[in-house]
Amino acid sequence: MATSSRPCSIEACKSPSRTVCICCDKCYCMEHLAQHFGRINNKIPPLSDKINGLAKRLNKFASIEPSYLVALEKWRVEAHKTVEDYYESKRRDFIDDRRGKLEKEVERVRHTMDRLMRKHDAVQQDVDLLTQDIRLIEQKFSEFQSLRFTIHPLVIDGDLIIRDIFPLPPPCRTMKLSFDEFPAMASNDKYLLVHQPPNLSLLDRHLAIIKQAPWTQGEIWDICWSQALSRFMLVANKDIFTVEPSTMAIAKSPLSSENELSRVTCSDSALFLLTQGMGPTIFEYKIPPSSKNIKERRPPEACAESEYVFDIRANQKTLAMVIFNPETDKTRLDLRSTINFQRLWSVDVGEGFRCCLLHGEQWMVVDALNRRLYHVSNGGKLLKADKYAHQPWNIIQWGKFIIGIRTNEGINLY
Structure with missing residues (x-):
């Protein structure tokens, strides 16, 4: 009698298939289906051994401090009581928070693994995700073990202890994106917003797309996150838009300008907009922004009439500016007070283009033309410059420990 059943995928098996495995899209008879799932679930215990081993290494690390902590x-x-409070603060930033985060990651993976082993219902996707998570934990732990410090003679200032950022480790996450002439991106505590034509895409820390919304308003020049407004702010030529991350609702702001705009940045209390072109103007709005509560910073207050401002980034009481001077053919990073706009310091940064505030009140500037990164202290000292494998067109600090760099090819997370 003819039958419409597909044969079992196992070679030499004459039995008709009874089901299709969703994870591998193959047909199996009942006997080989059980064997197939058995093979998948047998991959869990070795992964469990790995995560248990990492947990033991973390416990050992907690009791035996490495050489850099001994130093x-x-x-x-030797520095005496003067540095006690400073020491405790730096230890927490560099060590305890990282160790706590690793312990949470290990515990999360162990919990998932215990559940799968208890229910015995794992599929190949579970194994792949667990394998990827463990690999990332191993990489983070290796970076944790090999942290490097520069320890200066005792001088009590903001540059007392500086973590050596360069050379950057291999990226822990990458995502390919099509070329964007204006590679804007911004992050809040959880998500990263990027323009991925024809959509705005909201990404999680695995660079997986969580939500998308169609974007039809032309080129996006810049994006920032406003903690006070709980919104992303977008600049598209003369218009300002807001994006609410939970719904991806896009709304046009009444702050739209008669001037063509190039950059947007926020502190907790203010919104800053930068116009395009030579000798630009910086508009400062108190939050919540309104057209009645505005300051204008025009040349020579912010820069010279003949200079270009490539980027602005706000901190709580300061504003960083990447400024190019065509007459000297030099680019500098200026830090100004947002209270009186007085320049606090200035440092040359090659042909820098975009900048970001790093954890610890330090700064990083990207130079796409020369493929270079510049690490600047909170006191305006150039700590180190390093080559980058691709052209870095934009940079963000995502939370305390993640740096995101946008290139022509996509996004790299470190």
């Missing part, structure tokens, strides 16, 4: 402790004793 830091010795320096603390």
Whole structure:
């Protein structure tokens, strides 16, 4: 009698298939289906051994401090009571928060694995995700073990202890994106917003697309996150738009300008807009922004009439500006007070283009033309410059420990 059943995918099996495995799209008879799932679930215990091993290494690390902490402790004793409070603060930033985050990651993966082993219902996707998570934990742990410090002679200022950022480790996440002439991006605590024509895409820390919304308003020059408004702010030529991340609702702001705009940035209390072209103007709005509560910073207050401002980034009481001077053919990073707009310091940054504030009140500037990165201290000292494999067109700090760099090819997370 003819039958419409597909044969079992196992070679030499004459039995008709009874079901299709969704994860691998193959047909199996009942006997080989059970064997197939058995093979998948047998991959879980070795992964469990790996995560348990990482947990033991973390526990050992907690009780036996590596050499760089021994040196830091010795320096603390020699420096006397003056540095006690500073030491505790730096230890928490560099060590405890990272270790706590790793422990949470290990515990999360162990919990998932225990559930799968208990229910015995794992599929190949579970194995792949667990394998990827463990690989990332191993990489983060290796970076954690090999943290490098520069320890200066005792000088009590903001540059007392500086983590060596360069060379950057291999990226922990990458995402390919099509070329964008204006590679804007911004992050809040959880998500990263990027323009991925024809959509705006909201990405999680695995660079997976969480939500999307169609974008039909032309080129996006810049994006920033406003903590006070709980919105992303977008600049598209003369218009300002807001994006609400939970719904991806896009709304046009009444602040739209008669001037063509190039950059937007926010502090907790203010919104800053930068116009395009030579000798630009910076508009400052108190939050919530309104057309009645505005300051204008025009040349020579912000820059010279003959200069270009490539980027602006706001901190709580300061505004960083990447400024190009065609007469000297030099680019500098200026830090100004947002209270009186007085320049606090200035440092040359090659042919820098975009900048971001790093955790610890330091700054990083990207130079796409020369494929270079510049690390600047909170006191305006150039700490180090390093080559980058691709052209870095934009940069963000995502939370305390993640740096995101946008290139012609896509996004790299570190």
